Amino acid sequence: MNTPIVLALPYPAQGHVTPFMSFSQKLVENGCKVIFVNTEINHNRFVSSMMVREKDNNTLDDETIKLVSVPDGLSPEDERTNFAKQCVGLKSSLPSILEKLIEDYGVSCIVVDFAMGWALEVANKMGIKGAFFFPASAAMFALLNNIPMLIHRGIIDSSGLPVTKRTFRLSESMALMSTETLYWSNTANDPINAKTLFDYVMHCGQALTMSHWWLCNTAYDLEPAVFSFLPKILPIGPLLRTYNTNYITTSFWEEDSSCMSWLDQQPHASVVYVAFGSFALFEETQFRELAFGLELTKRPFLWVVRQDSVNNKNVSYKHEFEGSKGKIVEWGPQQKILSHPSIACFISHCGWNSTIEGLSNGLPFLCWPYFSDQVYDKMYICDELKVGLGFDSDENGLISREEIKAKVDKLLADENIRLRSRVLKKKIENNIQQGGSSSENLNKFINYHEPNTINS
Known part of the structure; x- marks a missing residue:
């Protein structure tokens, strides 16, 4: 069987790139090659803080992870913390570039951040497998998957903004959420940006139907109620960073050891x-x-x-x-x-x-x-x-x-808090050990090579 070549596409923010690299290293450990895509600005920050022992600064060991930079569609003076502008730039500039990367590297599967969900349209067009990877909690994944329900229940309006500041539950068994957790509404003082972000999130969410795999950086024992509510989400975490002599640091800043x-x-x-x-x-x-x-x-x-x-x-x-x-x-x-x-x-x-x-x-x-x-x-x-x-x-x-x-x-x-913390640590360890639910879910994804099923 040919070595699977996976294109990994994180959203260009530190909190997204870090777990995506940990996920990529897991793929490599299990016989895959990875094309890891960063925007040019983040790629340069990435490489400048690199701690890798290798021939050049673009590969890990035997080129099982290839770091590739792409433009983000913004001008040099644009502010990258303007999420709405960045999302528009990415969506407009990257599709044709991704097509070329898929062709040039012989990519067999693309794994995309939820916030880059539109890229599965490219994968679908190219006839290759696609999967979603969500770097935040399964509860937030479930929230984004249920935006129409939030509108129907009057929690948010058709523009995505909270009708009132309030808490709510997606299901009776799930934990309380707050309208403050809706990240597109954090720009409510800028209604144009808020609407742009909301429309972008809705577009990304629509691409969920193109993927059989909804992978999430969490563990079953961390959020059991969410998996009862939306069992299609597969926990494969926590994806923790591996430190060894050949690791790639995903830090945008130099680490002070x-x-x-x-x-x-x-x-x-x-x-x-x-x-x-x-x-x-x-x-x-x-x-x-x-x-x-x-x-x-x-x-x-x-x-x-x-x-x-x-x-x-x-x-x-x-x-x-x-x-x-x-x-x-x-x-x-x-x-x-x-x-x-x-x-x-x-x-x-x-x-x-x-x-x-x-x-x-x-x-x-x-x-x-x-x-x-x-x-x-x-x-x-x-x-x-x-x-x-x-x-x-x-x-x-x-x-x-x-x-x-x-x-x-x-x-x-508070000894009770410390005891609960230690008990939870043990539960998480059990999930990621061989035979644990996260480990098994990751293996299922890695070993899945039936053609045309992931996109069905």
């Missing part, structure tokens, strides 16, 4: 790890409250602070807030950090990658969501899994230093 030797010097289960992903922004006042709150805990802390984390680009933080109790890095090897025995808890924005990485290491959470599905993830962590706590804002909308200290102390004093 000095934090690992610092962690080695800290007592067991003592360090508060703080990281807010690749998009979250802080006002300077809130940033300083967080810094002083961490100091108030009198515990060692490791804090990831991107250069663009604060709206005021001139704010000085590293020398002011880093001392004998704390270490600050601009970016770090998060999975290595979370698995370190000195980590006690995770103050997180609750992006899905961070969520499953923390849960996979049995860590309790302090939840500080920024936008979109992070709001749902926070609710799920605190109210359903019961392995975390949220922060309460004061009358000015600020999370105070006293609140930060109080919640850190409360979380680390």
Whole structure:
């Protein structure tokens, strides 16, 4: 049998690219070759932070993963955080390029991010197999699959905007959701962008009918109610990053590994790890409250602070807030950090990658969501899994230093939360071990080579 050649097409954001590369490495481990497609800007960031031992910076070992860059349809001065503009640019510029890639590399299957779902129309046109990969929770996958139901129930209008701010359930057995989790509505102050994003999501969702495979970076034991509601979703995660001498880092920033030797010097289960992903922004006042709150805990802390984390680009933080109790890095090897025995808890924005990485290491959470599905993830962590706590804002909308200290102390004093975290870790491990549900689902996909069935 010929080696399967898979084209992997993530949405060009850090939280999408990272699990997609982990998925690609799983494919390679099972005898596939992968054409991994990034936009030119992200490809250049990707390669500049590469940690690979190989002949050039475009392949892994024997060219089983080929990194390919494509234009995103935007001009150099366009802002890539304008999701609506980026989605339009991708959809208009990539179809013909994908056709050429499929022909040039002899691609036999294309796996696309949900947010690139329109690309399955290209696969269908070319007569090759196609599959969806969803990098967030199965609950969010189910939400996007049920937009017509949300309109019918009066939760959102025909433009996708919430009729009122409220919580709801997709089914009686599923966890509460909030209208704040609808990421296209985060641009509600810009109705043109909101409508553009909603139309784009609807278009991507319509392509679900072109794929037999709906793969999701989650585990059955993390979200059992969702799989009862929508059993077509197949959990294949958590897809955790593999560190070895030949791994490709998907980081858009250079990782500062000095934090690992610092962690080695800290007592067991003592360090508060703080990281807010690749998009979250802080006002300077809130940033300083967080810094002083961490100091108030009198515990060692490791804090990831991107250069663009604060709206005021001139704010000085590293020398002011880093001392004998704390270490600050601009970016770090998060999975290595979370698995370190000195980590006690995770103050997180609750992006899905961070969520499953923390849960996979049995860590309790302090939840500080920024936008979109992070709001749902926070609710799920605190109210359903019961392995975390949220922060309460004061009358000015600020999370105070006293609140930060109080919640850190409360979380680390709660033995029940820590016990539930450890139990959940074991359940997740069982899912990804050989014979576990995630492992078996991944094997089913990899070993599936019957022609014309995936697109049927």
